[in-house]
Amino acid sequence: MRSLKTVALLAAAALTLTACGGGDEGGTADGKVKLRFSYWGSDARQKLTEQAIAAFEKKNPNIDVVGEFSDWPSYYESLATKVAANDAPDVMTLEIRGLAEYAGRGALADLTGKVNVADLDQQVLATGSFDGKQYAIPTGVNVFAMFVNKPVFDKSGEKLPDDTSWTWDDYIKLSEKITKAGDGTTFGTEYTFNQVYLSMFAAQRGEKFYDNGKIGVTPETIKAWWANFDQLIKTKGSPDAAKMAEIAAAGVEQSLIGTNKGAMGMWWSNQLGTLAKVSGSELQMLRLPKAEGASTHGMFLQPAMHWTISSKTERSAEAQKFVDFLVNDPEATGILLSDRGLPINSKVLASVKDKLPPADQQILTFVESVKSELAQAEVPPKGGSKMEDIVRRYSEAVTSGQQSPDEAATKFLEEANAAIAG
Missing domain, CATH: 3.40.190.10 (Periplasmic binding protein-like II)
Known part of the structure; x- marks a missing residue:
C-alpha cells in the first residue's frame, strides 16, 4: 500500500482534473444525495454488497449509494490518490493496518457518538480507535x-x-x-x-x-x-x-x-x-x-476490516446512516453474513444465527469455543x-x-x- 506522501504527484494531477471537471457536487439528476462508497474484494463480495446497497436505498429513497469497487492489489493505491487529491469517497473501507496512517493524516471523521455502537462488542470496537477517538467501526471479526x-x-x-x-x-x-x-x-x-x-x-x-x-x-x-x-x-x-x-x-x-x-x-x-x-x-x-x-x-479476534467516513465529506449525515445500517440492521447482516467477518452486533447476530450457512455456523462455533483464549487485536502504528x-x-x-x-x-x-x- 502506498503512503499518502508517495502519491503527491498523482494527487496534484488529480486535483487539476477535479478543478477542471466541474459537474457533480454530491447529487443526482433526480435530486437524490449521492454517496460514494469504496471497497475491495471478489466478484462474490461485490454481488453481496450491491444487494446490501439496494436494501439500504429502498429504506432511504433519497440516497443513492455508488459503490467504487476494485480488486485487492489496486485498492489502496487508488484510494490514497483520491484522498490526497481531496476526492475521497464518503464512506471508505480500511484494514486495521491502514487506520493509523489515514486517521493520523486527518483523512477520517471522528465517529464518536455519530453511529450507534451500543450492541457492538466493545473490545472489538476499540480496534477502531486512534488517539482516543473512534475513527472506524469494525465490519466483523475473524480468527x-x-x-x-x-x-x-x-x-x-x-x-x-x-x-x-x-x-x-x-x-x-x-x-x-x-x-x-x-x-x-x-x-x-x-x-x-x-x-x-x-x-x-x-x-x-x-x-x-x-x-x-x-x-x-x-x-x-x-x-x-x-x-x-x-x-x-x-x-x-x-x-x-x-x-x-x-x-x-x-x-x-x-x-x-x-x-x-x-x-x-x-x-x-x-x-x-x-x-x-x-x-x-x-x-x-x-x-x-x-x-x-x-x-x-x-490468537486474537481481528476485525476483517473497518467502515470509515471521510473527514472531507459534505454528506456526513447520510454516510453515518449508511454505516449504521451496515452494522446494526439485521437485513444488512442477513445479506452480508460473514463475508466481512462474523458480525460484532450481538442482537443482529442472534437474529440471523439460524440462517447462517454451514461454513458460517462452523466459524461461529469455533470462535465461541476459543473466545476465552483470544487476546485483543492491536492497532498498528503508522x-x-x-x-x-x-x-x-x-x-x-x-x-x-x-x-x-x-x-x-x-x-x-x-x-x-x-x-x-x-
Missing part, C-alpha cells in the same frame, strides 16, 4: 486458524492432533508423515508469510510485534519462525519455496486445500466458505500449534500498512536461499522500524 481438509488428511491414516497442546515440531512432523503417505501429488501442509502469523508466533514467546513505537520481535524469534518453513520444505511436508510462491500468487481458489492437494493450511476464518466451496470437501478448524511450554496460542509486504519479501528471500536468516533478520528489522518511524 487466523489452521484449516484441515478432512478427506485428504484421513487418507493419510494419521489422527487429528489435539489442538490444545500440539507444538510446531508436532505440526512439522505430522506434515511430513502426511506427504509421505500420499501419492506424490499431495502435501501435508501449505504455509503462508502472513504478518499476523508472525505476530502470533512471537506472542507465544512472550514478544509483541509492535512495542513502544518499535518492532518488538527479536531476531531470534524471526529466525525461529523462518526455520519452521525451512524444515517443512526440507522434509517435504510442504512444497518448495518456488512452488509455494506460485500457489500464493494464484489465490485462495488455487490453494492446496482448495484443490484437495493439501491436508492443512492457515487461513482467516471468513475464507472457510470459499475453501469449502471450491474444494467440495469437509474442512475443519483448529488452533494454531504453539511453542514448547508456551501459555498461549497467540507504517503498519507496509508490514505485510516487508514480512513477505524477506521471508521469500530466506526460504528461496537468496539471503541468510541472519542477514535477512537484520535488514527486516531495519526496514520495518524505518517504516514505523516514517
Whole structure:
C-alpha cells in the first residue's frame, strides 16, 4: 500500500482534473444525495454488497449509494490518490493496518457518538480507535486458524492432533508423515508469510510485534519462525519455496486445500466458505500449534476490516446512516453474513444465527469455543500498512536461499522500524 506522501504527484494531477471537471457536487439528476462508497474484494463480495446497497436505498429513497469497487492489489493505491487529491469517497473501507496512517493524516471523521455502537462488542470496537477517538467501526471479526481438509488428511491414516497442546515440531512432523503417505501429488501442509502469523508466533514467546513505537520481535524469534518453513520444505511436508510462491500468487481458489492437494493450511476464518466451496470437501478448524511450554496460542479476534467516513465529506449525515445500517440492521447482516467477518452486533447476530450457512455456523462455533483464549487485536502504528509486504519479501528471500536468516533478520528489522518511524 502506498503512503499518502508517495502519491503527491498523482494527487496534484488529480486535483487539476477535479478543478477542471466541474459537474457533480454530491447529487443526482433526480435530486437524490449521492454517496460514494469504496471497497475491495471478489466478484462474490461485490454481488453481496450491491444487494446490501439496494436494501439500504429502498429504506432511504433519497440516497443513492455508488459503490467504487476494485480488486485487492489496486485498492489502496487508488484510494490514497483520491484522498490526497481531496476526492475521497464518503464512506471508505480500511484494514486495521491502514487506520493509523489515514486517521493520523486527518483523512477520517471522528465517529464518536455519530453511529450507534451500543450492541457492538466493545473490545472489538476499540480496534477502531486512534488517539482516543473512534475513527472506524469494525465490519466483523475473524480468527487466523489452521484449516484441515478432512478427506485428504484421513487418507493419510494419521489422527487429528489435539489442538490444545500440539507444538510446531508436532505440526512439522505430522506434515511430513502426511506427504509421505500420499501419492506424490499431495502435501501435508501449505504455509503462508502472513504478518499476523508472525505476530502470533512471537506472542507465544512472550514478544509483541509492535512495542513502544518499535518492532518488538527479536531476531531470534524471526529466525525461529523462518526455520519452521525451512524444515517443512526440507522434509517435504510442504512444497518448495518456488512452488509455494506460485500457489500464493494464484489465490485462495488455487490453494492446496482448495484443490484437495493439501491436508492443512492457515487461513482467516471468513475464507472457510470459499475453501469449502471450491474444494467440495469437509474442512475443519483448529488452533494454531504453539511453542514448547508456551501459555498461549497467540490468537486474537481481528476485525476483517473497518467502515470509515471521510473527514472531507459534505454528506456526513447520510454516510453515518449508511454505516449504521451496515452494522446494526439485521437485513444488512442477513445479506452480508460473514463475508466481512462474523458480525460484532450481538442482537443482529442472534437474529440471523439460524440462517447462517454451514461454513458460517462452523466459524461461529469455533470462535465461541476459543473466545476465552483470544487476546485483543492491536492497532498498528503508522507504517503498519507496509508490514505485510516487508514480512513477505524477506521471508521469500530466506526460504528461496537468496539471503541468510541472519542477514535477512537484520535488514527486516531495519526496514520495518524505518517504516514505523516514517
